[in-house]
Amino acid sequence: MSSRSFRSVFMVASCAGAALGCYLVSLRVASERAALEDVETRIVLAQRDMRVLQTEIGTRGRLSQLERWNAGAFALSAPAADQFLKGSFELARLAQPDHKIDFQAPVVLASAPAPQKTSPMGAPETDDSGASAAANPNSLLHEASLKTETREVPARQIVALPPTTPKSADKPATTAKPAQSKSVEKPGLAAAQSGKKLAAQELPRQASGAARPAIKKSVDKATVVTAKALTKPVRIAKADPLAPLEAKHSGNSKGSTADR
Amino acid sequence: MNAPSPALVAPRPERLRLVGQRRQTLAVMYQRLMFGMLVYAGIVAIIALRILYLAAFGDHAGRKEGLTALIPERGDIVDRNGDPLARTIDAWTIAIHPNRVIGDKPGLARKLAELMPELSQEQYFALLRSGKPFFYLRRRASPGLVEAVNALGEPGLAIQREPDRLYPQTTLAAHVLGYTDIDGHGVAGMERAFDKYLSDAATRGQPLTLSIDSRVQQALEHELMTAMTKFSAIGAAAVVMDVHTGEVLAMTSLPEVNPNAPGAATPDARFNRATQGVYELGSTFKPFTVAMAMDSGVIRSFGQQYNCPNVLPVYGHLVHDTHPFGRTCTVAEIMEESSNIGTAQIADQLGTERQKMWLGKMGFTGPVPIELKERGRALTPGSRWGPFETMTVGFGQGIAVAPLQLAMGYATLFNGGVYHSPTLIKIDRNHPLSRGKRVFSEETSYRMRALLRLVVMKGTGKKADAPGYRVGGKTGTAQKLINGRYSQTINITSFAGVFPMDEPRYVIVAMLDEPKATPDTYGFTTAGWNVAPVVSGTISRIAPMLGVRPDMNLEPDMGQVLPFVHDAKQDAKKD
Numbered sequence: 001m002s003s004r005s006f007r008s009v010f011m012v013a014s015c016a017g018a019a020l021g022c023y024l025v026s027l028r029v030a031s032e033r034a035a036l037e038d039v040e041t042r043i044v045l046a047q048r049d050m051r052v053l054q055t056e057i058g059t060r061g062r063l064s065q066l067e068r069w070n071a072g073a074f075a076l077s078a079p080a081a082d083q084f085l086k087g088s089f090e091l092a093r094l095a096q097p098d099h100k101i102d103f104q105a106p107v108v109l110a111s112a113p114a115p116q117k118t119s120p121m122g123a124p125e126t127d128d129s130g131a132s133a134a135a136n137p138n139s140l141l142h143e144a145s146l147k148t149e150t151r152e153v154p155a156r157q158i159v160a161l162p163p164t165t166p167k168s169a170d171k172p173a174t175t176a177k178p179a180q181s182k183s184v185e186k187p188g189l190a191a192a193q194s195g196k197k198l199a200a201q202e203l204p205r206q207a208s209g210a211a212r213p214a215i216k217k218s219v220d221k222a223t224v225v226t227a228k229a230l231t232k233p234v235r236i237a238k239a240d241p242l243a244p245l246e247a248k249h250s251g252n253s254k255g256s257t258a259d260r
Numbered sequence: 261m262n263a264p265s266p267a268l269v270a271p272r273p274e275r276l277r278l279v280g281q282r283r284q285t286l287a288v289m290y291q292r293l294m295f296g297m298l299v300y301a302g303i304v305a306i307i308a309l310r311i312l313y314l315a316a317f318g319d320h321a322g323r324k325e326g327l328t329a330l331i332p333e334r335g336d337i338v339d340r341n342g343d344p345l346a347r348t349i350d351a352w353t354i355a356i357h358p359n360r361v362i363g364d365k366p367g368l369a370r371k372l373a374e375l376m377p378e379l380s381q382e383q384y385f386a387l388l389r390s391g392k393p394f395f396y397l398r399r400r401a402s403p404g405l406v407e408a409v410n411a412l413g414e415p416g417l418a419i420q421r422e423p424d425r426l427y428p429q430t431t432l433a434a435h436v437l438g439y440t441d442i443d444g445h446g447v448a449g450m451e452r453a454f455d456k457y458l459s460d461a462a463t464r465g466q467p468l469t470l471s472i473d474s475r476v477q478q479a480l481e482h483e484l485m486t487a488m489t490k491f492s493a494i495g496a497a498a499v500v501m502d503v504h505t506g507e508v509l510a511m512t513s514l515p516e517v518n519p520n521a522p523g524a525a526t527p528d529a530r531f532n533r534a535t536q537g538v539y540e541l542g543s544t545f546k547p548f549t550v551a552m553a554m555d556s557g558v559i560r561s562f563g564q565q566y567n568c569p570n571v572l573p574v575y576g577h578l579v580h581d582t583h584p585f586g587r588t589c590t591v592a593e594i595m596e597e598s599s600n601i602g603t604a605q606i607a608d609q610l611g612t613e614r615q616k617m618w619l620g621k622m623g624f625t626g627p628v629p630i631e632l633k634e635r636g637r638a639l640t641p642g643s644r645w646g647p648f649e650t651m652t653v654g655f656g657q658g659i660a661v662a663p664l665q666l667a668m669g670y671a672t673l674f675n676g677g678v679y680h681s682p683t684l685i686k687i688d689r690n691h692p693l694s695r696g697k698r699v700f701s702e703e704t705s706y707r708m709r710a711l712l713r714l715v716v717m718k719g720t721g722k723k724a725d726a727p728g729y730r731v732g733g734k735t736g737t738a739q740k741l742i743n744g745r746y747s748q749t750i751n752i753t754s755f756a757g758v759f760p761m762d763e764p765r766y767v768i769v770a771m772l773d774e775p776k777a778t779p780d781t782y783g784f785t786t787a788g789w790n791v792a793p794v795v796s797g798t799i800s801r802i803a804p805m806l807g808v809r810p811d812m813n814l815e816p817d818m819g820q821v822l823p824f825v826h827d828a829k830q831d832a833k834k835d
Contacts, residue, residue, distance in 0.1 A: 026316045047330050055347055059428040063478040078801040081728025081810035 333423035334444055335457065335464035337437060339474045340509075340686045344428055344467075346437055346451070346519075348444075351400040351424035354409050354417065358388050358395065361416035365389065368414055372397070375408055399442065400424050425451075431516040433477045435532040436470065436508075436632075436684060439519035448522070448530065450684060453631045469686045471507035476500055479801040480510045484770060487794045488514050491775035491785075497533035498770040498794070499667040500802065503758065505687045506671060506680035506694075508630075509766070509806075511535075511664065535628050538636045538660040539771065542738030543598045543720075543787075544756045545656030547712060549607050550595060551673055552618045554704045558609045562592040562711060563824040572601040575648040579604050582737075582786070590824040595711050596719035598735065600655045607654025608647065615650050619659075621699045622669050622679060628662045629681040636662050656736060663754070667769040670756050674764040677705040709816040713761045717818075718825065724757055724792035726799040728810030732764075733757030733795065735787035740774065750774050753787035757795045760808055762816045770794045 070076055085091050337346035354376075361368065369384035376398055379387070387395060398405065399422070406419055425440045438449015445459070446452040450470065457463050480498050488496040500510040513533040517525035531537065553559040568585040571578050583597045594602030607615065619625050619640070628635040639660040641649040652658040661669075664682060672679045677700030685691045712732035715721045720735045736754040739746040754771040758764045772791050781789035803810065 023315065030315075044330050051330070051347075052349065055344065055349060055426065055428055058344060059426070062429045063432060063474060064430060064482075067478060067482055079804060080800075081726075081812060084728075084804075084810050 331461065331465045333464075334425065334440075334459055336467035337450060337458070338467045338469055339433075339472045339477075340469060340507075341473065342467075342469075343474050345433060345470065345472070345474065346425060346427050348423045349426045350421045351426075352403065352406045353399050353420045353422045354397045354401050354406065355420065356387075356395050356397055357393060357416045357418060359391055359393060359416075361388055361414060363414050363416075368412065371412055372409075375405060394418075425519075427519045429474060430520060431518050432474060432481065433470075433472050433510070433512070434517045434519045435513045435534065435634075436472055436511050437519055438632075438634075439517075439522040448634065449519075449532075449632060453633050469688070470684055471502075471509060471686045472511070472684070473509045473805075475805050476802045477510040477512065479805075480768075480798050481512045481514075481516070483794050483798045483801070484512060484514060485516075486797075487775075487790060488772060491772060491778060491781075491790045493772040493775040493790075495528070495533055495537075495773035496771060497537065497663045497773075498768070498798075499534055499664050500766060500768045500798075501667045501671050501682060503671045503675040503764050503767050504680075506668070506682045507687055508664070508667075508682055508684050510802075511684075513537075532632070532634045533771070533773070534663045535630055535632055536634045536636045536662070538639055538662050539752050539754075539773075540657055540660045540738045540741070541663070541666055541752070541754045541756075541771070542656040542736035543600075544666060544734050544736035544754050544769075545654070545659070546595060546598065546603045547673065547708060547734055548618070548622070548669060549603055549610065549615075549654040550591060550711065551700055551704050551708055552615065553606045553610050554707065555618075555700050556610060556614055559591055559606065561824075562707075562821050563590050565590060566594065566602045566605050568594070568599055568601050572604060574604065574608075574651060575646075577648060579651070589826070592711065592714060592821040592824040593826060595734075596714055596825060598715075598720050603655040604651035607651050610650070610654070612645055612647060612650045615653060616645065618699070619653075621697070622672055623681070624659070624661055624665060624669065628665055629668070630664060631684050638662070638665060656738060663769050663771050666754070666756055667767050670758055670767040670769070672699050673708060674705060674758045674767065676702050707820060709758075709761050709764065710818050710820045712758065713816050713818065714821045714825065716757070720786075720788045721755065721757075721792050723788055724755055724795040726759070726796045726803065728812050729799050729803045729808060730760040730762050730811075730814060730816070731757050731795070731799055732759070732761035732816070733768075735792060737786040749785075751785050753785065753791045755787050755791045755795045757799070759799055759803060760814070762814050765808060766803075766806060768795055768798060770798070 085094075332348045334348045336344055336348070338344050365388045366385055369381050369388055372384045373379065373381040378398075397409075401409075409417060410419055423444060425444060427434070427437060427439075434449075436449055438446055438451040438453075440451050441447050446455040450468065451458065454468055458468060480500055484496050484498050487493070496512075496514040498510070498512050499508060501508050511534050513531070515526075515529045517529045522530070550559060565588045568581070568587065568589045570584040570586045571580055573579075579601050581597075581599050581601050583599070584601075585593070585597070585599065589597075589599065589602060591602070591606070593599070594606075616625070623629055624638050625640055627637040641653065641658050645653075649658050668679075668682050671682075677698055678696035679699045680694060680696045683691075687693050709732060712734060713730065714732075715734055716725050716731050721733050724733055724735075725731050733756055736756070738752045738754075739748065740750045740752055741747075742750060752771065752773055753775055754769065756767065756769045758767050770791050772794075775785050775790045777783045777785050
């Protein structure tokens with residue numbers, strides 16, 4: 001009897017509960033939606049503010065104003081045709097040192113061919129260093145290269161070997177110098193690029209900088225003593241475009257840090 | 261047993277009728293009651309359903325309307341890179357309701373005159389006493405002024421925010437953009453041409469993307485302005501156009517107008533010389549004559565010879581040259597030295613009918629085909645188009661076209677010979693490239709490259725060369741028609757150039773109206789001296805931006821023309 005009479009009450013209660021549950025869900029959804037709308041409204045307001053600020057910045061920095069500033073203060077001009085480079089090879093070419101006549105170099109060169117010419121004649125000669133050049137330049141070459149390698153920076157010389165040309169066998173330090181100054185002089189885009197590249201490669205060079213004078217010394221000695229073969233490795237190290245020489249000139253080094 | 265009388269058993273007929281009536285009435289009453297209840301229940305059910313519906317899907321009480329998307333009052337106009345050229349902002353407006361002013365009117369008038377001195381104290385006082393309902397005191401007021409006016413504390417003053425059109429780049433591309441009136445309707449330029457698009461709520465959310473490149477526009481305007489000032493010209497116009505699509509990358513007309521304050525500009529400044537003005541552009545027409553002749557088979561080689569005396573008498577007139585040859589000359593030389601006499605003979609061989617047909621195909625005989633409403637219509641000899649007129653049109657006199665039309669003609673000639681109508685809307689997915697019409701053959705288009713490069717390398721357009729960018733083009737100096745007579749001293753100079761000439765991509769046309777001679781030009785007012793440097797300066801600025809790589813070693817196939825040019829200097833050396 002009781003269960004039967006209460007069944008309707010339970011029914012009503014469960015119906016009410018279900019309805020309430022449904023309503024709560026929809027209420028929850030509505031409140032979530034309201035929160036979302038709030039966020040959306042805030043986004044729109046932020047976008048509007050951004051738009052206002054962008055408009056203001058755009059108006060203050062309008063092109064005609066930039067042109068006026070450029071005419072008055074910066075004086076920048078469009079890059080000329082020769083300031084555009086076709087690729088990394090042209091960029092690398094900018095780092096090629098100028099050939100400067102060094103008065104030690106001609107001596108070396110002159111002495112180098114002389115023994116070769118004389119040797120076929122069959123008359124042994126002595127050069128100014130006192131060693132007999134005629135005998136066998138090849139063996140001398142081997143010995144000299146071995147020496148330099150053991151003393152300093154072996155890896156570098158090995159890498160640098162291919163590009164050597166006998167004529168430019170100058171002092172390494174002096175040859176490298178012009179390269180740096182050249183790239184700095186280049187105005188505009190090319191300069192910026194090459195300057196950056198050079199600057200980036202400066203560190204390793206400085207690290208090996210201490211070794212360099214020693215190399216030079218040994219090279220000088222070798223050239224004096226021996227024939228042309230020796231000069232090859234030395235020259236390579238000098239012409240290396242990866243080692244622009246700022247450290248030796250305080251002015252240049254300052255410039256390079258500024259680039260960085 | 262008396263049987264009941266039937267009268268006793270059977271009710272009386274009137275009573276029977278009464279019972280039946282009552283039942284009927286009751287039934288009707290029930291029916292009505294039921295109906296009323298159903299109606300009531302229906303209404304309740306509708307309300308309940310509506311409430312349920314609102315609870316489930318309806319908006320809540322705190323909902324904010326109209327902020328779900330950022331749709332400006334009027335659409336933005338942006339350039340091809342998306343930089344805004346026109347925008348609508350909220351500006352402050354100061355107004356007054358004179359009949360609601362309650363304070364001391366003379367005092368208020370004095371203070372208003374101090375703050376906004378465009379009217380005097382008396383005028384403000386008269387305005388306050390006029391009793392009219394509403395006056396604008398200042399539109400687009402600065403925030404500082406608004407604060408000061410607000411501090412007066414007068415309830416009759418109305419300070420509101422109103423949408424206002426702002427052109428962030430001020431005068432840049434003003435003639436392309438146009439401007440709006442005070443109610444925000446476009447009255448000039450693209451604002452006018454696309455007024456519906458910009459103001460329609462459905463479309464104004466998307467900005468209108470122009471084909472203009474603001475950097476190119478700035479470079480062009482600056483270079484042209486410099487030249488115009490230097491040579492004291494009364495006006496100037498220039499156009500840069502993409503050869504392959506007809507998109508106008510930059511178009512300017514000087515003197516310029518500031519669309520933020522269009523009322524301050526003179527009617528002359530509002531006139532768009534690039535599309536509205538039509539001018540006899542002179543020698544810049546000669547390449548068309550040569551191309552027509554080549555396509556028609558009149559000219560077979562650039563080495564074809566013409567007799568070029570110092571003066572050519574034709575049809576009762578005399579044709580002169582600025583650099584007379586006095587000998588036979590080749591087509592290449594005619595173009596190099598811009599000979600009227602030579603071109604007149606070519607045009608004569610071509611004939612009137614063919615010339616008309618070609619010019620029609622190139623769009624030189626009708627209105628300027630562009631979206632702007634400010635556009636002119638080319639002037640041709642019309643019914644007087646006889647053999648002599650054919651000759652003069654051949655070298656660019658007697659026909660007046662807008663600078664934009666000239667650019668269009670050069671684009672057609674150098675993109676392989678296909679005409680695309682010029683457009684100020686960026687070509688993209690929403691605005692695809694229209695199908696072109698073939699005008700010149702591809703071979704003619706190819707061979708003309710060398711001819712125009714020759715003009716810049718060795719001829720009258722040397723000063724237009726931008727090293728490395730292979731500029732080719734043609735100068736044009738036309739005498740201005742003043743009171744029906746050609747002036748001997750007043751010129752319109754123009755230059756139409758194309759670059760890079762080995763693979764043409766852009767055409768640039770510049771024009772100066774009445775340039776004066778300066779010491780720099782040794783007294784000359786011809787195009788080679790004043791407008792050609794504008795082209796050179798502009799190209800060296802814009803070409804890198806447009807992705808044209810400078811190369812000193814590239815040239816078009818000059819072997820087609822160089823053998824036919826008589827080089828006086830080399831002869832002198834040989835002698």
